[in-house]
Amino acid sequence: MKALVENLKATARETNATDIRAAFAADRNRFSRFSTTLGDLLFDYSKCAVNDRILDGLEALAEAAKVEEKRNAMFRGDIINITEGRAVLHTALRNRSNRQILVEGKDVMPDVNAVLDAMGAFADGIRSGALKGATGKKITDVINIGIGGSDLGPVMATLALAPFHDGPRLHFVSNIDGAHIADTLRLIDPETALFVVASKTFTTIETMTNAATARAFIAGKLGEAAVGHHFAAVSTALDKVAAFGIDQKRVFGFWDWVGGRYSIWSAIGLPLMIAIGTENFGRFLDGGHAIDEHFRDAPLRQNIPMLLGLIGFYHRNVLGYPSRAILPYDQRLARFPAYLQQLDMESNGKGVTMDSTPVEFSTGPVVWGEPGTNGQHAFYQLIHQGTDVIPAEFMIAAKGHEKDLRHQHQLLMANCLAQSEALMKGRTLAEAKAQLTSKGMDDAKADKIAPHRVFTGNRPSLTIVYDQLDPFALGRLIALYEHRVFVEGALFNINSFDQWGVELGKELATGLLPVVEGKESAEDHDSSTAGLVAALLKAAR
Ligand SMILES: O=P(O)(O)OC[C@H]1O[C@](O)(CO)[C@@H](O)[C@@H]1O
Numbered sequence: 174m175k176a177l178v179e180n181l182k183a184t185a186r187e188t189n190a191t192d193i194r195a196a197f198a199a200d201r202n203r204f205s206r207f208s209t210t211l212g213d214l215l216f217d218y219s220k221c222a223v224n225d226r227i228l229d230g231l232e233a234l235a236e237a238a239k240v241e242e243k244r245n246a247m248f249r250g251d252i253i254n255i256t257e258g259r260a261v262l263h264t265a266l267r268n269r270s271n272r273q274i275l276v277e278g279k280d281v282m283p284d285v286n287a288v289l290d291a292m293g294a295f296a297d298g299i300r301s302g303a304l305k306g307a308t309g310k311k312i313t314d315v316i317n318i319g320i321g322g323s324d325l326g327p328v329m330a331t332l333a334l335a336p337f338h339d340g341p342r343l344h345f346v347s348n349i350d351g352a353h354i355a356d357t358l359r360l361i362d363p364e365t366a367l368f369v370v371a372s373k374t375f376t377t378i379e380t381m382t383n384a385a386t387a388r389a390f391i392a393g394k395l396g397e398a399a400v401g402h403h404f405a406a407v408s409t410a411l412d413k414v415a416a417f418g419i420d421q422k423r424v425f426g427f428w429d430w431v432g433g434r435y436s437i438w439s440a441i442g443l444p445l446m447i448a449i450g451t452e453n454f455g456r457f458l459d460g461g462h463a464i465d466e467h468f469r470d471a472p473l474r475q476n477i478p479m480l481l482g483l484i485g486f487y488h489r490n491v492l493g494y495p496s497r498a499i500l501p502y503d504q505r506l507a508r509f510p511a512y513l514q515q516l517d518m519e520s521n522g523k524g525v526t527m528d529s530t531p532v533e534f535s536t537g538p539v540v541w542g543e544p545g546t547n548g549q550h551a552f553y554q555l556i557h558q559g560t561d562v563i564p565a566e567f568m569i570a571a572k573g574h575e576k577d578l579r580h581q582h583q584l585l586m587a588n589c590l591a592q593s594e595a596l597m598k599g600r601t602l603a604e605a606k607a608q609l610t611s612k613g614m615d616d617a618k619a620d621k622i623a624p625h626r627v628f629t630g631n632r633p634s635l636t637i638v639y640d641q642l643d644p645f646a647l648g649r650l651i652a653l654y655e656h657r658v659f660v661e662g663a664l665f666n667i668n669s670f671d672q673w674g675v676e677l678g679k680e681l682a683t684g685l686l687p688v689v690e691g692k693e694s695a696e697d698h699d700s701s702t703a704g705l706v707a708a709l710l711k712a713a714r
Contacts, residue, residue, distance in 0.1 A: 174234065174237055174238060174533070174534075174664075174666075175533055177230065177233055177234050177237055178234070178490055178491060178534070180230060181227065181230040181231070181234070181487070181491045182491050184226050184227055184230055185222065185227060185491060185492065188224050188226055188227070190222045190223065190224055190227055191222040191492065191631055192222075192631055193220060193221070193222055193597050193630075193631045193633065194597060194598055194599065194630050194631055196224065197219075197597070203219045204217065204219045206219070207219035207221075207223060209474075209475045209477060209480070211463070211464075211467050211471075211477060211649075212463070213571075213639055213640040213646075214477070214637070214638070214639050214646075214649060215636075215637070215638040215639075216477045216480065216481070216635070216636075216637055217635060217636045217637075217638070218480060218484055218635045220593055220596070220597045220633060220634045220635065220636070221484055221487075221488075221564070221633040221634070221635055222487075222492065222631070222633050223484065223487070227487070228474065228483075231483040231484075231486070231487060232473055232474075232483075234483070234486070234664060235473065235479065235483060235660075235664070238663055238664045238666065239663070240479070240482075240660055240663040240664065243659075243663040244468065244469070244656075244659065244660075244663070245469075247261050247262075247264070247659065248264055248274075248465075248469060249274075249275075250262055250265075250274050250275055250276045250281070250430075253668075253670065254432075254668060254670035254671060255527065255668055256668055256671045256673070257429075257670070257671050259429050259430050259670070260276045260430040261430060261432065261435075261670050262274060262276065262281065262428075262430040262431065263431055263432065263435035263436070263438055263439075263655065264461075264462075264465045265281050265282065265285055265430075266285055266427075266431065266438035266439050266458070266461075267438050267458040267459075267461035267462045267465065267648070267652070268282060268285070268462065268465075269458060269459055269462040270462070270466075271286070276430060281428070281430075284428070288425055288426055288427065288439075288440055291425060292425055292440055292442075292443050292446055292451075293446070293451040293454075295405065295423065295425070295443070296340075296443065296446040296447045296450070296451055296454075297451065299312050299315070299340070299341065299367060299447050300340045300341070300447060300450065305402070306363075306364050306365055306366070306367075306395075306399070306402050306403060307364070307395050307396075307398070307399035307401075307402040307403065308364045308395065308399075310364045310365050311365065312341050312365055312366070312367045313341050313342060313362070313365040313366075314341055314342045314343075314344060314360070314361045314362070314365060314366045314367070315340075315341050315342070315343050315344070315366075315367045315368075315369060315444050315447050315448075316343075316344045316345070316346060316357060316361065316366060316367070316368045316369070316387065317343065317344070317345050317346070317369045317371055317444045318346045318347075318354075318368055318369065318370050318371065318380055318383045318384050318387060319345075319347060319369075319370070319371030319372055319377075319380050319407075319441070320347040320348075320372075320377060320379045320380055321347075321377075321433055321434065321515060321519075322373070322432065322433025322434040322435070322436050322437075322441065322515065323371040323372050323373060323377075323380065323407070323433060323436065323441055324345055324347040324371070325434075325508070325511060325512045325515050326434075326436065326437030326441060326442070326445075326512060326651075327343075327345065327371075327437065327441065327442065327444045327445050328345045328508055328512075329506075329508035329509055329511070329512040330437060330442070330445050330457070330647060330651075331343050331345075331444065331445055331448055332505055332506075332507060332508055333503075333505045333506055333508075333509070333642060333647050334445070334448070334449050334453070334457075334505075334642075334643075334644055334647060335505055336505075336574040336643075337448075337449040337450075337453050337643070337644060338448045338449055339448075339449070339450065340447045340448045340449065340450065341367070341447060341448070343444050343447075343448050344357050344360065344361070345444075346383050346387075347379065347380075347383075348379065349378065349379040349382060349383070351386075353383070354383050354386050354387065358387075358390055363390065363391055363394040363395055363399075363403070364394075364395065366391070366403055367403055367404070367405065368384070368387045368388075368391070368403060368404050368405070369404075369405045369406070369407060369443055369444055370384045370387075370404065370405070370406045370407070370408075370414075370417070370419070371406070371407040371408070371441055371443075371444075372406075372407075372408055372410075373408060373409050373410075373427070373431070373433050373436065373441075374408070374409070374410055374413075375406075375408045375409075375410040375413035375414055375417070376410070376413065378679070378682075378683075384417065387404075388400060388404070388417075388418075391403045391404070400418065401418075401419070401420045401423075404419050404420075404423065405419065405423040405424070405425070405443070406419045406423065406424045406425070407424075407425045407426075407427070407439075407440040407441055407443055408424070408426065408427075409426060409427050409428055409429055409431075411424060411426055425440035425443055426440065427439035427440050427441065432520075432670050433672075434515045434516050434519055434520065435516075435655060437651065438458060438461060442454065442457075445457075449644065453644045454644070456643070456644035456645045456648070457644035457645065457647060457648040458648060459644075459645055459648060460644065460645040460646060460647060460648020460649040460650075460651075460652065461648040461649070461651065461652040462648075462652075463645075463648075463649055463652075464477075464478065464648075464649050464652035464653050464656065465652060465656075468652075468656045477653060478652075478653055478655075478656030478657050478659070478660060479656075479660055481635075481653065481654075481656075481657035481660070482656070482657045482658075482659070482660020482661045482663075482664065483660065483664075484635065485497070485538070485657060485660075485661050486534075486660075486661050486664045486665075488538070488564045488633065489534075489535050489536075489537075489538050489661075490534050490535055492562070493535075494538065494561070494562050494563065494564055495535075495538055495539060495561060496538050496539035496540070496541060496561070496563055497538050497539075497540055497541075497563065497564050497565075497566060498541060498542045498548075498552075498556060498563050498564070498565045498566065499513050499540060499541070499542030499566050499568075500542050500543070500544070500545050500548055500565055500566060500567050500568070500592075501542075501544050501545070501567075501568045501569075502544065502545040502546070502567060502568065502569040502585050502586070502588065502589035503544060503568060503569060503570055503642055504544050505642055506544060506568065506642070507543070507544045509542075509568075509650075510540070510541060510542035510543060512651075513540050513542075513654055514540050514541065516654060516655065516658055517537055517538075517540045517654070517658050518537055518539070518540055519672050519674075519675070520537070520658045520662060520669040520670065521536050521537030521658060521661055521662050521665065521667065521669055522536065522537045522674060523536050523537075523665070523667040523668065523669075523674075524536065525667065526665075526666045526667055527666050527667065527668055528666075532665055532666070532667060534664075534665050536665045536667060537658075537661065537665075542566075545567070545585070545588060545589055545592065546585070546588050549588065549592065553592065556596070556632065557595065557596065557628055557632070558627075558628060558629075562632055562633070563632075564632075564633045564634065564635070565592070565593070565596060565632070565633070565634040565635075566634070566635055566636075566637070567589055567592065567593055567634060567635070567636040567637070568636070568637040568638075568639075568650070569585070569586060569589045569636070569637075569638055569639075570582075570638075570639055570640065570641050570642050570646075571638060571639070571640050571641070572640060572641045573585070573641075574641065574642070589636070592634075593634040593636055595628065596630070596632040596633075596634050597630060597631065597632065597633075597634065598628075598630050599627075599628035599629050599630020599631065599632070600626065600627060600628045600630070601627065602623055602624065602627050605623040605624075605626040605627050606619045606620070606623040608626070609622055609623055609626070637650070637653075685698075685702075685706075688706055689706060689709065689710070691710060695707065
């Protein structure tokens with residue numbers, strides 16, 4: 174692998190691949206050669222620093238890393254999450270073909286379908302008012318209590334699918350900071366509230382603490398007997414849910430082969446289903462499934478997740494770019510960058526290979542972003558003229574949902590396209606100077622100002638276009654990025670499906686709690702931690 178990466182570096186140099194502007198000038202068909210479609214989904218990577226030889230090299234890398242074999246093992250239900258001894262089968266949750274998927278000899282599809290049916294019946298009951306609160310009132314507000322993968326997916330998707338939201342209002346509480354639940358409880362009426370406690374493990378301190386606060390709130394306002402009417406739970410740890418006291422009929426299970434950050438398709442999607450209804454939720458699953466079929470079957474050069482992953486690896490390890498910006502020109506995808514941060518960084522922020530040796534590559538990049546056009550007025554300065562090259566990933570719908578605001582959508586499209594064009598084309602010193610002198614600036618002053626107005630150009634971006642942001646399109650987009658993360662992880666030869674890196678902080682927080690409670694001394698901690706504890710406790714007195 175290392176040699177192949179070195180070859181790619183040499184090829185990039187020899188073919189002057191990073192001169193994207195020159196590549197466009199030399200080839201009128203560059204867009205059609207370096208873009209591909211899947212239905213109404215268009216993936217344009219022509220503004221990346223690729224050419225045929227680079228793609229050949231990336232294909233060789235994929236072969237050497239056995240990406241296709243690894244992909245097949247995932248779909249087959251092999252135990253590919255080796256550190257936790259688990260299969261990785263979020264694809265089974267959206268397996269609309271219903272073809273058999275075996276985990277240790279057992280077909281998981283009957284259980285998947287049974288939970289989906291139970292979720293559907295519950296969601297219908299809440300939406301129609303058949304399932305009421307303890308005082309007989311219809312549920313108007315659903316509050317999801319969860320964090321990480323038990324929060325980010327439903328939060329992101331609920332906003333993304335706002336035009337389809339015809340069920341009760343949704344709220345999300347995740348942070349251990351009491352401000353989060355306190356501000357939410359102020360907005361709701363206990364008689365018409367339903368809390369969904371969402372936790373794969375049902376041990377996460379944030380979720381358990383917020384759930385206990387919510388439980389006390391309901392018991393305090395409506396009496397202990399009301400609790401059963403106002404709570405539901407989603408978890409893989411059904412025994413722990415039972416201990417919390419939630420009625421078994423309101424508990425929706427999933428399985429250890431669903432990673433938290435891949436769980437939006439499971440019962441973790443219950444709040445979304447309550448918001449948009451079972452039919453729309455089904456379309457969302459259909460979208461994910463469409464990408465699964467494509468990822469399994471399409472040849473590499475037309476395979477969008479493969480290309481996304483290979484280009485991601487190329488940016489990181491051949492061209493050395495440290496981060497990637499996710500820039501949806503779609504306000505309703507405002508939480509998509511945050512969602513991808515967990516998906517990508519928790520999956521591929523690793524330093525040890527599948528063989529338990531240190532990785533030989535730079536693994537996952539920093540993933541960040543904001544929706545356009547807001548980002549333009551905040552951090553695009555750095556993307557255009559900063560000293561680091563930051564590959565940008567644009568996404569935009571051909572049609573907005575606001576028919577009478579078509580003009581605003583046109584402005585949105587123009588801005589999106591202008592940004593990728595500007596990044597690629599840039600502006601030379603001569604062009605900058607000519608622009609200034611044409612406006613009457615004298616030569617000497619133009620010489621001083623022009624360098625500040627130079628854009629190097631040749632800054633890579635890719636663009637994803639879809640018809641309209643509907644449940645199917647969203648399902649496709651999420652699955653596309655899930656598989657991209659898979660491909661990059663396979664190239665790095667890491668386990669993308671564990672998350673040991675979040676453990677140490679959790680352990681230390683447990684140890685520090687008695688210290689900040691004033692029950693134990695801080696003397697066993699380093700002097701900074703001890704000093705901070707002392708300052709906080711003094712100020713809190
Ligand atoms: O669903 P749970 O078990 O409460 O975990 C929440 C989140 O915590 C993590 O384990 C670590 O942050 C994530 O992977 C997960 O999505």
